[in-house]
Amino acid sequence: MKGFLRKDGRKGIRNITAVVYLVECAHHVAREIVFPFRDQQVHLIGFPGCYPNSYAYRMVRQLCTHPNVGAALLVSLGCEGFNRAALLEEIRASGRPADAIVIQQEGGTRKTIAEGHRWIRAALEQLKATPTTEMGVSDLIIGTVCGGSDATSGITANPAVGRAFDRLIAEGAGAIFEETGELIGCEAIMAARAARPELAPELLACVDKAARYYTTLGHGSFAPGNAEGGLTTQEEKSMGAYCKSGNSPIDGILKPGDVPDRGGLYLLDVVPDGEVRWGFPNISDVQEIGELIACGSHITLFTTGRGSVVGSAISPVIKICANPETYRRLSDDMDVNAGKILEGEATLEEVGNEIYDKILQVAAGAQTASEALGHQECSIVYKSFEPTGPACMPA
Amino acid sequence: MNTSSPQLLRLHEADNVLTVLSTLEPGDALHLGQTVLTVDKRLPIGHKVAARPIAAGEKICKYGVPIGSAVCAIAEGEHVHTHNIKSDYLPTFERENQHSYFQPTP
Structure with a gap:
């Protein structure tokens, strides 16, 4: 069988773009970003809590850098406790295209959703070039x-x-x-x-x-x-x-x-x-x-x-x-x-x-x-x- | 794994309960070796019946290991469930409207 080869050497069986809400307050916006692409391997994940938690951070990081994931978009309200900058850096260090959009900076629900759609379209285009490799x-x-x-x-x-x-x-x-x-x-x-x-x-x-x-x-x-x-x-x-x-x-x-x-x-x-x-x-x-x-x-x-x-x-x-x-x-x-x-x-x-x-x-x-x-x-x-x-x- | 009868499954030789393989309705005959009993209440697939008479306090054995203890004497062929056995570890909770005989401990 063929797998997707990630830059960190791991092999995946799917080529997913993860859209991640970093607090429940960003859940709706993230869901709306995913919605038009939900049949194109764009998946919604996230953590609802506002208070930081090292287990939750590790979970989100491991999911975003999972071999089945090719790209990740973080959706932040802006004031939650989740360490957005560290997460973004770690995902990028794994070689995956990643970005964060902050609702409070972007200008609210409508503008963030539009920016998210733009980002997803570009990411999907980029993921088409993901190299494949033999997998056993x-x-x-x-x-x-x-x-x-x-x-x-x-x-x-x-x-x-x-x-x-x-x-x-x-x-x-x-x-x-x-x-x-x-x-x-x-x-x-x-x-x-x-x-x-x-x-x-x-x-x-x-x-x-x-x-x-x-x-x-x-x-x-x-x-x-x-x-x-x-x-x-x-x-x-x-x-x-x-x-x-x-x-x-x-x-x-x-x-x-x-x-x-x-x-x-x-x-x-x-x-x-x-x-x-x-x-x-x-x-x-x-x-x-x-x-x-x-x-x-x-x-x-x-x-x-x-x-x-x-x-x-x-x-x-x-x-x-x-x-x-x-x-x-x-x-x-x-x-x-x-x-x-x-x-x-x-x-x-x-x-x-x-x-x-x-x-x-x-x-x-x-x-x-x-x-x-x-x-x-x-x-x-x-x-x-x-x-x-x-x-x-x-x- | 050997079956004591086609209706029931014995998972281990040491077991004193048998698993119902297809739902039995009231009036159906229940074959326990040489004994034939009449089912008096619905016994859905997956539920358990006593393979032999079980005394109060006796361990209930399935898969060859204890899965709890009898809280009262259980007759051969009787339904074995939350009304007559209890966990040796943790209480079992059910929906409130299910069985009035079970009172979860606080």
Whole structure:
């Protein structure tokens, strides 16, 4: 397959222009700038908060310099706390065309939108000349997340993703699973899979942190829809979620924005460090997908039993439906029907291979269901992390 | 993975619950090995039933690992869910209008 070669050497599967609002007050203007170009790989991302936050800064920077992104336009109100100048400098240093427009300086909504449209037209012209390069499975980073889970998720779609993960990792790809809050109850089983002895206590600590965080907040990752779908407890949901990781050794732990420098299986620790603040670690599936993308994911595998419809800005989302009844109801939104395993029409291995093939097709340019429907979700909230410890990454 | 009957899936030999593979309606026959029971309430796909009688306080096993504990005695074939088992980690929350029997702890 062919990929887009960035000046920083990274290889992308899409050639996206990111339009970034740096505070909620600039959201509408940024959305209006994107609107006429929304079918031309121009995506809207942003951070709503006015107060600066180093996690949010890192998230936005990693998304703007993601290998799928070719150019970025920052849209600022003017008085927000986001470090616009530093971000602009870092994006430009990566070799990507980038600019910032400030609504207060530009002369308001109408003038900023017009200036944004002018900039996008020029950027799209420039991106036509992006060089392409040969890309293989070992150049890919694939993330996985589950959302709207029911009891079928853990017996069809999730173990099928695990099969696809094992195959990708064997061929040198990077693979990331996450949701430490949904791994509560499987920590000991997971620690036994650590590729290096020093990683095992880090894996245990990671889940322990999640358990403490959720206990303080009095609420797990368990949503009412999970119970309606037949799941009863956090640990039951956890076991079903855990099997997405497959059977390969776990090579490392990432925090949002850490990009693995080699292939292998990684756990993404999404629960903030330090005291509990700013509420739930992840307020929605969309936010988790964004964190996987900030870690370099070219594609996210999203398994769902109840039937999520989301996609994402920056990187395509392949939706794998676990429940055959849901698949029939929401088939327009789904890419893979893993529910057919329950109806005896396919084995786990066959669906695992179907997911693998789908990844290669999407990496080569085929649109996912959510891309075709225009989904471009993005959600970044306040969080704080300490730097990733040395034991967490392969030497 | 071996099925105890086509309606139900046993994920691990050590499990004391089975997963419903296709939605069962009241009046449907539920085949549990040699035992045939009559379903008394709708059991949607993905829900669980007891593979054998389970005592109050006993661990509930799925995937070969404990997923919670029984809060009361559960009969063979009975629906196993938030009304008769609880998490050993965190309380399970449901929408207010769902089940009055579940009171989330503060």
